[in-house]
Every structure is written in structure tokens, then in C-alpha cells.
Amino acid sequence: MARRKKIYEGKAKILYEGPEPGTIVQYFKDDATAFNAEKRDVIDGKGVLNNRLSEFFMVGLNSIGVPTHFLKRLNMREQLVRSCEIIPLEVIVRNFAAGTMAKRLGIEEGTPLPRPIVEYCYKDDKLGDPLVTEEHIAAFGWASQQDMDDILSLALRVNDFMSGLMYGVGIKLVDFKIEIGRVYDGDYQRLVVADEISPDSCRLWDIETGRKLDKDVFRRDLGNLTDAYTEVARRLGVMPANATPMEKPKLIN
Ligand code: 5GP
Numbered sequence: 008m009a010r011r012k013k014i015y016e017g018k019a020k021i022l023y024e025g026p027e028p029g030t031i032v033q034y035f036k037d038d039a040t041a042f043n044a045e046k047r048d049v050i051d052g053k054g055v056l057n058n059r060l061s062e063f064f065m066v067g068l069n070s071i072g073v074p075t076h077f078l079k080r081l082n083m084r085e086q087l088v089r090s091c092e093i094i095p096l097e098v099i100v101r102n103f104a105a106g107t108m109a110k111r112l113g114i115e116e117g118t119p120l121p122r123p124i125v126e127y128c129y130k131d132d133k134l135g136d137p138l139v140t141e142e143h144i145a146a147f148g149w150a151s152q153q154d155m156d157d158i159l160s161l162a163l164r165v166n167d168f169m170s171g172l173m174y175g176v177g178i179k180l181v182d183f184k185i186e187i188g189r190v191y192d193g194d195y196q197r198l199v200v201a202d203e204i205s206p207d208s209c210r211l212w213d214i215e216t217g218r219k220l221d222k223d224v225f226r227r228d229l230g231n232l233t234d235a236y237t238e239v240a241r242r243l244g245v246m247p248a249n250a251t252p253m254e255k256p257k258l259i260n
Contacts, residue, residue: 031090041226043135055083056236057205063245064204073164075200076188091188091201094150097128097136100166101182105210125162157198158187176242181210206236
């Protein structure tokens with residue numbers, strides 16, 4: 008097989024040139040990093056789980072009319088996505104206080120928020136992805152006002168979809184981060200949900216027990232990360248091909 012051209016290697020994924028112009032192959036690695044890569048490890052099977060879970064969420068979003076970059080899964084670790092210009096923002100949606108917001112504002116983790124709070128961080132590893140306001144985004148030209156309206160609407164639609172899906176399998180969606188890409192269709196451009204949606208980029212707590220089923224297990228040394236991600240996949244009925252099949256969970260109407 009011909010060697011593929013690597014476009015970019017990040018902390019958890021590698022991007023290769025896709026088979027058709029305008030496509031990219033997204034490869035999910037087993038590497039886990041936290042605290043701006045100060046903490047790192049290789050977690051067997053994480054990439055396979057995130058590839059499947061991200062596919063599941065993106066396909067669901069596409070099916071309810073929320074545009075994403077996802078085209079199809081290629082194999083255990085790779086998916087074909089539309090190439091897009093990533094807007095240099097991490098878009099964070101929070102339903103409960105946790106993580107950096109809980110710390111910054113002195114609010115106890117788990118406190119329900121009266122409405123979803125959307126935050127923006129400037130994507131720059133060297134600066135540690137600092138929190139920015141819409142004033143910074145406009146002043147430095149990272150996105151236009153129209154983009155910001157569309158980003159907010161996408162973020163809230165993803166939140167509604169993901170919260171409902173998770174609630175149906177007994178999981179609380181505490182918060183999550185998405186990235187937004189710009190795609191061009193002829194003379195038109197539109198925004199799509201890009202990158203990945205997985206337990207690496209969400210906080211997921213078991214509704215009954217409060218058990219953490221996301222990357223905080225790694226960040227805070229709370230146990231086995233693959234077990235936590237497998238539990239999320241099992242509940243959603245998204246199983247890696249080599250895992251033991253289990254009964255699909257019943258969704259609560
Ligand atoms: P916090 O700001 O509390 O650290 O994170 C808020 C949410 O966004 C969490 O669900 C966290 O996993 C996600 N998040 C924030 N920054 C990053 C990042 O750089 N990479 C990933 N994968 N997720 C992030």
C-alpha cells in the first residue's frame with residue numbers, strides 16, 4: 008500500500024491526506040495526555056473506543072440535521088472526514104460546574120447550572136488554551152459575528168442531543184468541548200462540528216453513583232480509563248468488534 012501523507016499529528020490523533028480531494032483520514036491513537044501534555048501515557052484500546060464513540064455521536068448529529076465533518080468509519084482506528092479549516096477556538100458547554108470553571112469561580116463540582124454556560128478558549132498549546140471572550144474573538148478576527156451566532160447554535164444543539172442520549176443510558180453530561188470547522192461548498196461556506204466527540208472531550212458521570220466515565224479517570228488517577236470508556240460504549244450499544252457482546256440498553260422514553 009502506498010505511504011500516506013501525514014498532514015498533522017496531535018496529542019490523540021493523526022491526520023492523513025484522504026483518498027479524494029477535500030477528505031482527511033483521522034487516526035485515533037492510544038495516547039492520553041492531560042494538563043497540557045505534562046501528564047502522558049499510552050492506554051491500550053482508547054483509540055478504538057474513541058473512534059467508535061465519535062462515529063456514533065457524529066452520525067447521530069448528522070441524522071438530526073446538525074452538520075459535522077464526519078463521512079464514514081474506515082476501520083477500528085480510522086474515520087474519513089471532510090477537510091475543513093478549524094476555527095482556533097475550543098467551544099465548551101457546561102451543564103454542571105466542574106473542572107476549570109468550578110476551580111476558577113470556587114463553585115462546588117456537580118452544582119447544577121441554571122442554564123447551559125458556553126465558554127470559549129483560544130486553541131494554543133503554548134498558552135495553555137486560555138479562556139477568551141467574544142470581544143477577543145472579534146478583535147483578533149478568529150471568527151465573525153455570524154460565525155459566533157452559528158457556533159452558539161451548534162454548541163447548544165450538540166448539548167441537547169448529547170444530554171438526552173446520555174440521560175437515556177443513566178449518564179449525566181456534565182460538560183464537553185467541541186471544535187468547529189469551516190467547509191466550502193462552491194461559493195458558500197458553512198460551519199460544521201469537527202475533530203471528535205468522545206469521553207476524552209466530555210465529562211460523563213453515572214447518574215446513580217456519580218462514577219466518572221471520562222478522561223478525568225486518567226487526569227485524576229481514578230482507575231482504569233478503558234474500563235470507563237468501555238462502560239459508556241456498552242451502555243450506548245456501541246461495541247468494539249472484539250469485545251464481548253452484551254444486551255443493548257433500553258432507552259427511557
Ligand atoms: P475544563 O475547562 O473544565 O478543563 O474542561 C471542560 C470540558 O472540556 C471537559 O469536558 C474537558 O474534557 C473538555 N476539554 C477542555 N479542554 C480540552 C482539551 O484540550 N482537549 C480535550 N480533549 N478536551 C478538553
